[in-house]
Amino acid sequence: MQNCAKNVLVALGCVLGLAACSAPPSDNADFSARSAEESAVLFTGVVARVEPVAEQYCRDTTQRLNCDFEILVLDDASAPANAFQTLNRAGRPQIVFTLALIADARNGDELAFVLGHEAAHHIAGHLPQTRSNARAGGLILGGLIGLSGGDPASVELALQLGAELGARAYSKDFELQADRLGTIIAARAGYDPVRGAAFFSRIPDPGDRFLGTHPPNAERQQVVRETAAGL
Numbered sequence: 001m002q003n004c005a006k007n008v009l010v011a012l013g014c015v016l017g018l019a020a021c022s023a024p025p026s027d028n029a030d031f032s033a034r035s036a037e038e039s040a041v042l043f044t045g046v047v048a049r050v051e052p053v054a055e056q057y058c059r060d061t062t063q064r065l066n067c068d069f070e071i072l073v074l075d076d077a078s079a080p081a082n083a084f085q086t087l088n089r090a091g092r093p094q095i096v097f098t099l100a101l102i103a104d105a106r107n108g109d110e111l112a113f114v115l116g117h118e119a120a121h122h123i124a125g126h127l128p129q130t131r132s133n134a135r136a137g138g139l140i141l142g143g144l145i146g147l148s149g150g151d152p153a154s155v156e157l158a159l160q161l162g163a164e165l166g167a168r169a170y171s172k173d174f175e176l177q178a179d180r181l182g183t184i185i186a187a188r189a190g191y192d193p194v195r196g197a198a199f200f201s202r203i204p205d206p207g208d209r210f211l212g213t214h215p216p217n218a219e220r221q222q223v224v225r226e227t228a229a230g231l
Contacts, residue, residue: 054119113196117182
């Protein structure tokens with residue numbers, strides 16, 4: 001996407017500029033290799049269908065939460081395949097995709113599931129919960145080291161370690177919850193979340209590591225299948 005500034009977050013306008021130049025690929029077709037233009041068309045089509053569903057689900061299931069999602073693309077070709085949810089300074093929820101993730105997705109179902117999953121993190125309040133857990137973990141461990149007579153450097157290290165442990169404490173549960181809600185959102189937007197979760201089969205499996213941030217891929221796919229079966 002040469003017309004976009006590198007290493008900045010850009011909204012969908014730049015992607016749409018490319019999308020307008022290409023014939024739209026089918027959401028349901030599998031593409032192991034696409035041009036940048038074809039990826040842009042596929043991505044913007046998915047956003048157009050999933051974003052309003054995610055915002056409506058957010059409004060229906062929460063109170064006083066900003067449900068006006070902004071979908072952004074990290075225009076950095078060196079960034080690995082990833083998507084994440086954050087908030088801007090005004091508190092507006094943002095969902096950020098890297099170019100690599102958009103290019104790696106085999107079909108619209110995969111992009112729809114990822115978008116629904118990231119929206120679910122905001123709807124479920126995972127970001128503030130993670131920050132709260134990090135603060136609590138830091139205060140607890142730092143306080144213990146301080147009470148035991150630790151020097152300032154040791155207390156600072158304990159604060160950092162405690163914050164890291166606190167942030168990871170419920171991260172696996174948060175991911176599984178986001179998988180469940182993301183399945184519902186993707187399905188309501190007309191996509192197949194089970195097919196969308198097939199990308200778990202192509203990424204490294206985090207296994208079930210102690211204090212890992214993500215559950216095993218097989219467990220996540222099972223949660224998606226069970227949730228979809230109940231819809």
